[in-house]
Amino acid sequence: MLSGFPFRTNHLGSRMSRPLAQAPDPARFYEKPAAAWIRATRPELGDGSDLELVRVGLAAGMRLQRFKRSQVLPRVRSILGILHGLSPSSLLDIGSGRGAFLWPLLETFPTLDVTAIDASPVRAEQLRAVASGGVSTLRAHPMDAASLAFEDRSFDVVTALEVLEHVPDFASAVREIARVARRFVLVTVPSRPDDNPEHLHLLDTATLQSAFMAAGALRVSFESILNHRIVTVRLP
Secondary structure, X not given: OOOOOOEEEOOOOOEEEOOOOOOOOHHHEOHHHHHHHHHHHOHXXXXXXXXXXXXXXXXXXXXXXXXXXXXXXXXHHHHHHHHHHHOOOEEEEEOOOOOOOHHHHHHHXXXXXXXXXXXXXXXXXXXXXXXXXXXXXXXXXXXXXXXOOOOOOOEEEEEEEOOHHHOOOHXXXXXXXXXXXXXXXXXXXXXXXXXXXXXOOOOOHHHHHHHHHXXXXXXXXXXXXXXXXXXXXXXX
């Protein structure tokens, strides 16, 4: 018996080498933010093209799962389509979290000035590292959606995907979101009950329309997609 040598047996009973596990494909990651994260947090790994740096980071055992490409969620794809029609000049993304919307957004609109906020200081700091590592169109801050430290009408468009259901005082968050937006607000929320213990509200269309109209909206429209509501708010 050969100690320490992996093998398997074929259908004829003979031994043959067991294939080694394949290394992750660097092309399956959002290269630009992943490479920026590596530059900011592991500068000793050097530099090169984004794809080369992601390859080096993976080989060094870095955990880059948050940057991994997966099928874009239908609600994210819908919001990106709406943004194409709006052609925003600046955008505030509220509750950017691990980047499920942010990474496709940055890739789809590579020259758009994006400010990302998250209530978690840890996640906000991770987003700041991506910005400092080479994503020059991105800025990030730790911030509560119900108390935004921005001037009125600071951003052409504000997005808040899967956020309002988490905010204890969602009406205050709606007022703040509408206050800092110039033209449009785009929101997604669940449309059916689920078992997520962090979801504090199930926001129906009447509640959302009332809250945004009270915050000064000119028009509020809705569409449904796979157990979620997409809300488009037009400001005066």
